[in-house]
Amino acid sequence: MTDSLNNFLSFVSTIRVQDIIDILIVAVAIYKIYILIKETRAEQLMKGILAIFFFSILSDILNLYTISWILKKAWTAGFVLIIVVFQPELRRMLEYIGTSNIFKKSFVDLQYEVAKHNSTEVTRxxxxxxxxxxxxxxxxxRRTGLNEVIETGTLLNAVISSELLxxxxxxxxxxxxxxxxIRESTIKAASCFLPMSENQSISKELGTRHRAALGISEKSDSLSVVVSEETGTISIAEKGELQRYIDVETLEDILMNFYSVNNEESVNDYEE
Known part of the structure; x- marks a missing residue:
């Protein structure tokens, strides 16, 4: 045990600051490339390349000389094939890297963009x-999971957009x-059933949607937005209370604050 610990400490002592920077740069580059190719034809290609790479190593370990020879030849032809077949994707990737400011944006800037997009789309x-x-x-x-409610509806897992809503x-x-x-930046499900509020002091003029919004706010820390079918009035339900006659500008501010606070809590949880 002591020898293992000494070996580990000896290894750690050999790590330079340059090595850490080197690893971080490679990690960021891989992450950015993954974001660029995600859900494109290139993503499937990368999976195939990784599979060939895995089997190539495995064949060397097991001394499978024929398979190893075939896979090494496949590597040579594969790179040429990649350039020919995926020329549009590669060109678009290089153009994106050359023209975008992905290396200039801070984590806070990205958080703000996400919060702004979500709040704007919902408000619209x-x-x-x-x-x-x-x-x-x-x-x-928010923090209280709503999986039980989500299971009562139709699962969507869609990006937030005003058109879809x-x-x-x-x-x-x-x-x-x-x-x-809605969970973070995803529309998780639609046509979900919510528990009705049992508060007897609720105004009789409030309909089912308002009572359901109050009901879920009493049982969780969620935030609910309600649009009245009769009057078009916008309301907010939170912590068992209902705020009515919310204008569009106020709604966007509330949602912007909601996403900003949630992002800060996520960062704090990660740091803890």
């Missing part, structure tokens, strides 16, 4: 639904009845 959808007097109920998950709540469509659940 809610404003449109409000003008058309189309009822809507959107629930934003508007289409979900259009009357007489399959998903319009129920709540949309």
């Amino acid at each position: 959808a809610v404003a449109s639904l409000s003008r058309q007097k189309i009822g809507a109920l959107i629930v934003f998950e 508007i289409n979900i709540f259009i009357p007489n469509t399959p998903l319009h009845d129920g709540a949309v659940i």
Whole structure:
């Protein structure tokens, strides 16, 4: 045990600052390349390359000379094939690296962009639904998980967009009845059933959506946005309380604050 610890400490002492910088640069480069090729044809190609690389090493270890020879020849032809077949993707990747400011953006800047995008898209959808007097109920998950609620609806796992949110709540469509659940930057599910509030002091003029929004806010730390079908009024339900007659500008500020606070909590949790 002591020898192992001494060997480990000896190894750590040989690591230079340059080595750490070198590893970080390679890690960032790999991550950026993965983001660029994610969900494209190039992603499948990379999986194939990694598979060949794995089997090439395995064949060397097991002394499978024929397979090893074939795989080494495949490497030579493979790189030429990559350049020919994926020329558009490679060109687009190099153009993106040359023209973008991905290396200039800080983590805080990226967080702000995500918060701004999410709050703007949701606000745009809610404003449109409000003008058309189309009822809507959107629930934003915080620390308290809403998996039980998500399971009652239709799973979507979609990127937040105003067009999708508007289409979900259009009357007489399959998903319009129920709540949309949003987790971070993802629309997790639609047409979800929420628990109704048991508060007897709620105004009789409030409908099912408002009572459901209050109900989920009483049982979790979520934030709910409600659009009244009768009046188009926008309301916010949080901590068992309902704020009515929210204007569009105030709604966007509330959502921006919601995402900013959530991002700060995520960073603090990671640091802890």
